[in-house]
Amino acid sequence: MIGPARVAAYDIQLAVSAGRADLPTAIAHARARLKDERDRALASDIATGVQRWRAALDHVIAHFSTRAIDRLDPQVLEILRLSAYQLLHLTRVPASAVVDDAVKLTGRAGKRSAGGLVNAVLRSISRHRHALPLPERPDDPVDREKAIEYLSVTLSHPQWLVERWLDRFGFDATERWLQFDNAPAPLTLRANRLRIAPPELIARLARDEVAVRPGRFAPDALIVERGHPRREADEGLFVIQDEASQLVALLAGTRPGAPVLDTCASPGAKTSALAAAMNGSGCLVACDVRDRRMRLLRRTVEATGAANVRLVQADLLQPLPFAPHFNCVLVDAPCSGLGILRRDPDDAAARRRSGGARRPADLRDVFERARGERVGRVRVPRDRARIRTGRSPPSRHVGPGRGRRRTRSSADISAPSWPRGLLRRRFPTAGLKACTTPVP
Template sequence: MKSSSGVTESGPAKGSAWRAKPEDPRQVAFDVLRSVDTRGGFADRVLDGRLRRAGCPDERDRALATEIVYGVLRRRGTLDRAIEGHVRKPLERLDAEVLEVLRIGAYQILFLDRVPDHAAVHVSVEIAHRAAKPGTAGLVNAVLRSLCREKSRVGREALVRAAARGEPDFPGWLKDLWKRDLGASRARELFHALLAQPEVTLRVNPLKVARADLVEALAREGFLAEPVEGLPWALRVVKGSGDIRQTRCYSEGLCVQQEAASQLVVDLLGPCPGERVLDLCAAPGLKTSQIGARMENRGLLVALDRKPARVRELRRLCQRMGVRLTGALVADGSRPGTTGLRERSFDRVLVDAPCSGLGILRRTPEKKWRPPPDFRALAALQAGLLCAAAGLVREGGVLVYSTCTVNRQENEDILEGFLVGHPGFRLEDASHFLPRTLGDLVSEAGTVCTWRRPGEFDFFFAARLRRTGRRE
């Protein structure tokens, strides 16, 4: 007997070609998700490594594995809600491997039109045979077949809408935080935006190529890109298959992958040729290399980071992009005096501070399912870095503080505390330094809050400060 969803009631169809071999994209996704959950790694790095080991030559297989990994991480709460109605015991009593297989199967059934239901069920059963305890494959088969029948009965949209009620794809601590800081309506907008697949945004390297010429070069390699309004070096990839990092344009340093909000921070800093500029928390070097390009390799550019491996990564990126660094130092940014840097010697200093990363959760959705960050410790670190940086800014110089998070404790509170303790600095209205088309990203206080356009940007905060020369 076969249901209307195409699933054979007794199990996998006889002679089915859908088998979970080690290089099958769904098996790859399972391995990545289990590694992320058990070892605490970042999904992008674990996925890159697993795809290399799998040797998936078909770009469609690589794309499917990527879609499943990030889809399951983004929609895990909704998937668990949909699954639990078809399991006789609480999900927390299921073996972790079984629950992961069920999530992978349910994601395909509920969110991927291009994967037939019978394929999603059959391969999930095969993965359970391979990776879970004996006898659990039958449970996987029964649960996913039951989910397929429910989808056929009520429709996919209604099923997903019911399962997603109450924002189950976000932890309670984050919902409480944003509803308190932003209000319920704005918080819902941000949650909705974080469920979307992020766009691929590139930064053109003007040291090597003009933006129009890069668009043509990318088209020859199969990628269609278009300019991002208000950002002179940004391109949004709107069409193309494969990994943009494998293109000749990328390897030759004509461009780098950098989100639009991240690029906006350096535009706010406004470095110019011939100036002395410091990037205090610089790794992996995206903003450092952007600063160097804006300076046209003229002037003094120093980058600091605490970890030697990250500084090496920064140097490699700058070398590929053709950016000349005056110095890339392994140092604690909260203690710049140990590096020999002179007080009040820099025209511009950027503090792109370590933060909770809540603004980039659509790129790092695995962080939603981990314990909440220690916001108090982060705030202490951020305040220390900003105070240390202040001592390095010359009179009339510019200091920019930025994070990739949405949290008053790490953003506005840090800024307000700094201004109270440093009367020699004043906050400048960011709208005076950005194109008019981006003016709506600036708050009433004059700070950049890119979550004011939640569907277009990752969520960054930035404030521009100027040393006025008053005594502190």
């Protein structure tokens, strides 16, 4: 019998490669079919790891199969990828079990004639796993061709992205960034203060043998070190949310009773954080444009008990129907997502396939509307904040505009609520940036 986690990982890979689903959606669907939490974790690990190390895996597979990747059957290639990842990165998995399941999985996929090839390639990879034929770090980083080959293949990032970052940041900074992306991201929770205080949640988790430690930057952040907090998740006692994302609610400086507008709000982690900061009082309007994203947003709001949230389906590129004078407007605009490749390694490839996020002109229009300059009835008092966030590296293409419409962008880094040293670190958390944009 083939291990159910490997079957699930194979199904995830097929769905992602065919463009039928993005990685998080494919993983969620596969996990729902698995009964054992260990199988869920292994399937997620394999699927995420294959996307993270795809370029390096393909390079190794091509070497030991003595044929180009595009000459391999797509289904056989996915089996080789997920099996090679296990051999090279999951040290507790016996190599014999990986190879045996791969051959069986090949037969299950209707490719029985390729079983010999799969067996031979994987055994060769296993024998040479301590001396893989990958490009070495160049002695002279100025050699652009060798630098790009090492960064894009050995550190497994899309070549177009490596070239961009190499030109902007130089070799050393790009290398550190790619190494950061390739490190497994921790599972970070935000205690839902609408239902439970952080110390009480820590005690609850401990009783269920889930070990956590406080986050480094966000006051409600808990990093899971051991265990699976499924029961607490079902009760809505926490939200899975990176610390960088949690800090946005602090930057907003919301207070109980103040009206707040959260545009582009799905899937709702920041919305629920804002609601908690408001102690569940006042009016928090949360918007998104697509039906599927509205369903995700509604699910989060209901699970966290954010009773002061009002959901409105709206497109920020169109005139907005709001009359209240909001004290804060949050714009978590669609972006490249390149700042969170550590969490979602498929994102770069997906953005490339789909042509990227919204065009810069659209993003500028989104920011202008949020500022109130081009939406007559959305106004923010001068002493309050409009927060725009993104998960993209700094770009010279996306900004508030030119000439008269240019705005100052700033964050009050001297505020006591900001952890000391946070903004001086290059890679402390997921790559999310945020800034306030006051009305001139």
